[in-house]
Structure formats: structure tokens, C-alpha cells
Amino acid sequence: MKGETVYTDLIQLTLSGNKEAYSKLYDKTIQEVYKTAHFLIEDKTDVDDVVQEIYIQLYESLRKYDSKKPFRPWLIGLTIKQIHSYRRKRWMRLRIIKKAEEQRKPVQIDFSSDVVSKISNQKLIELIHKLPYKLKQVIILRYLHDYSQEEVAQILHIPIGTVKSRINAALKKLRQKEQVEEIFLGEVGNVK
Structure with a gap:
């Protein structure tokens, strides 16, 4: 529970306008968020962009966080939602590209994995x-x-x-x- 107190303190400081506290929160959580995104996103070139979106969403959602619940699962839940959003957008983009390319030639996408x-x-x-x-x-x-x-x-x-x-x-x-x-x-x- 001590770890949760650290997160709660950093969140409170961030909400009061302390940018350094948000930076520390980022440093404490980036590895887990990045690993999750890396494994769930097929196109590895998009991982950094999605992680950036996750932290923008985190900052905007901190007021909604219920400090009675553990922070890490809440953050990973937010991460999963952002990855779902990315996958939906990517799927729509690929459908549009596929339809356009079907008229000329089939689209081949390289899904090589890191x-x-x-x-x-x-x-x-x-x-x-x-x-x-x-x-x-x-x-x-x-x-x-x-x-x-x-x-x-x-x-x-x-x-x-x-x-x-x-x-x-x-x-x-x-x-x-x-x-x-x-x-x-x-x-x-x-x-x-």
C-alpha cells in the first residue's frame, strides 16, 4: 500500500499544478505502460505515438481517478482503452487504404515484430x-x-x-x- 501512497501523493501534487510531480509519475509508470503498448500494438512504429496519447489522456483523467482504488490497474485500464481506440482508428484507416488500393493493386502490410x-x-x-x-x-x-x-x-x-x-x-x-x-x-x- 506504500506504493499506492506515492502515486496518490504525486497525483494530488499534479492536480495542484506541480509539473515536476507529473514528470515523476511518468517516470514511475512509463516502463509498464510502454511494455503493454509494445505487446498489444502490431505496428511498432506507432507505439511511441500511442504511449504519448496515453499520457495525455492520463493527465486529462487524473481528476476522475478514485484514490480508494489501486492506481496501477486503473492506469493499465486507461492504457488498454487507448490501445483499443488506436486499433479502431487504424482498422478504419486500413479499410480506407484497402478500398483505394483494390482499384490499383493489393495492399501488403509488413507486420514484422520487434x-x-x-x-x-x-x-x-x-x-x-x-x-x-x-x-x-x-x-x-x-x-x-x-x-x-x-x-x-x-x-x-x-x-x-x-x-x-x-x-x-x-x-x-x-x-x-x-x-x-x-x-x-x-x-x-x-x-x-
Whole structure:
């Protein structure tokens, strides 16, 4: 709870006009926000812009924050909402581009993925990136950020049962994909 007091104090100072307090709040939270955005946004060139939008929204929403609730899950909830907004806008933009390009030629978009350096298992990262967005969300919040299932439900505004079923489905898909790749690699390795 001591950590929450630090956040609450920084929020109060920020609301009273102290810009240095907001800078400290940013420094304390940027790593978690950036990791979340990095994993949930396919186009890595947009991550910095989305993170900037998240902190603009945070500043504008601080008055709405209920200090009786934990700050970090509230911030990650705000982060998820901004990422949803980005994905909706991007989807609309891609639809418009696709319609325009269909008249000339098909659009090919490179969705190459970067890797977060702290995670050492490259194969697992690649498998996670291949998961559907809703499954990827719960895996990142649960296992990358170590949120409890209850906190994940609170952040995403979904029932705990949905969180559990999505985690189960994601883990099942990850296991299946890993087995398929092992079988494929084994067959390739045994070719004589």
C-alpha cells in the first residue's frame, strides 16, 4: 500500500499544478505502460505515438481517478482503452487504404515484430504475437505484468470467468502451436 501512497501523493501534487510531480509519475509508470503498448500494438512504429496519447489522456483523467482504488490497474485500464481506440482508428484507416488500393493493386502490410529485450524466450514471444488480440491481452497482463486474474478482469472490464477462459484458451493455443512447431522442426531435422 506504500506504493499506492506515492502515486496518490504525486497525483494530488499534479492536480495542484506541480509539473515536476507529473514528470515523476511518468517516470514511475512509463516502463509498464510502454511494455503493454509494445505487446498489444502490431505496428511498432506507432507505439511511441500511442504511449504519448496515453499520457495525455492520463493527465486529462487524473481528476476522475478514485484514490480508494489501486492506481496501477486503473492506469493499465486507461492504457488498454487507448490501445483499443488506436486499433479502431487504424482498422478504419486500413479499410480506407484497402478500398483505394483494390482499384490499383493489393495492399501488403509488413507486420514484422520487434522483441522486448527482457524476455529471453524468442520462440515463446513469437507464439504470443500470433495469438488473437483478446487472448494476447490477458497473457500479457497476467504473465508479463504479473496481475492477478481479478486485476486483469478489473483492467479489461470483463468478468473473472472470461479472464480465466481466455487464459485457458491462450495457453491451450500456445501449447498446440509449440507442439506443431516441434513436430515440423523434428521432421525437417530428420530429412536425409
